Amino acid sequence: MRSRNIAALVLTIVSLAILYPGLTLPMLRITVAADLPILGRTTFFEQTQSILETIDTLYSNNNKFVGILILLFSIIIPIAKGVSMMAVLLVKKAAWKLQLYRVVHSIGKWSMADVFVVGIFIAFLSTESNRSVEAELFEGFYYFTAYCLVSLLSIQLVKLD
Incomplete structure (x- = not known):
């Protein structure tokens, strides 16, 4: 096997390893609060969730379609992509390797994980302009972002023989 492979x-193994904390650790906290006369700073809403908790909350609140989309694009497709990538690198037959490599590339087109991270970051930045709404990024966001970057890098390194 080539050194690039x-x-x-x-990197594929590392990406799958950091995907787990990216899915299970808290990602973002949203707080809605206001400075009220006499009462001072009053919090009306505060929620901190991981991706898995977000999926569960969406499903429980009858937002099943959105929950299923996040499940598909943030969990199922990244895992399928990682397993397929390992198969590409470990399979010996050139024909199988090429077929699996095509699968990885087609899955990569549907992988919305990186788009999800950008969406979270944009939500974070947009709340910074509103004094009543505060957002704080947590370690889950950074693990998930690292997964996206490491996963993309691993695909770029593959060299088919």
Whole structure:
């Protein structure tokens, strides 16, 4: 196996390892509060959730379609992409390798994980302009962002023989 492919395999394993905390650790806290006369700073709403908790909340609140989309694009497709990528790097037959590589590229087009991270970041930045709404990024966001970057890098390193 070429050194580029060994590096791609290691990065794929690392990306899958950091995907787990990216899905389970808190990602974003949204707080809605206002400065009220006499009462001072009063919090009306505060929520901190991970991606998995967000999916569960959406599903429980009858937003099943959105919950399923996030489940598909943030969990199922990234895992399928990672497993397919490892198969590309470990399979010996050239014909199988090429077929699996095509699968990885087609899955990559549907992987919305990176778009999801950008969406969270934009939501974070947009709340910074509103004094009543505060957003705070947590470690889950950084793990998930790292997953996206490491996963993309691993695909770029693959060299088919």
